[in-house]
Amino acid sequence: MAAIARVISFLALFATCAVLLFVLYWQLVGGEVPGSLALMQRIALVGVGFGFLLNVRFGASESHFGVVIVSAALGLAIAARQMLVYAAANGGAVGPQVFEWHFYTWTLVGFFAAIVLAGVMLFIEGQFVEGVRDTRPSGAAQAAGWLFVLVALAHAVSALLQCGFEACFDGAPGYGLLRG
């Protein structure tokens, strides 16, 4: 069972990287510059991925799943807030759709799924027997770690170009730092 849990953590980490890369692709190719709430959801998603990265790198621990659950709960709150604001202010949805759902709807469902996944994985007690260990990681774990770092770095550069060192709450889309 421990091996299965490890594979699931690997897959969840790669899924997180894939989602982060997809929204970056959509931003760069589709020209959809994220708002402040979307950026905050991305931060929470990176936090979720970090929890799975800890599992992959050090072995399973309850605290690693805590990282996933807390990050996903924050992301879920932010996505819910965005949905409520649109529902109340416009009476309708805003932004692009993928498979007939808006991004923030997907994020809400995704964060909920991450919380459920982490909760279910906590039932696999066999994975906690070995405990965390700081041995030399496998090549796959090391590669997954560096991939995750690079994806997070790409998002940080994007946020820096867009917001500079501001809170980015003005709602003006575009890359402020590039405009000078």
Add this chain to the structure above:
Amino acid sequence: MMVLPFVLLIVAALLATLGLRRVSVGAWFLAMAGLLYMLSLRVGDFASLTL
């Protein structure tokens, strides 16, 4: 300010990849605290909603 949690999470992921587990979790914790602070700045908008 928006970029700060990203930077902290990158530092956390780097530290984890290099094997520093406890410090990396500390960096993650700071990033989430920053995110929670930014969310708290927007929560007040709820007062203007009629739900």
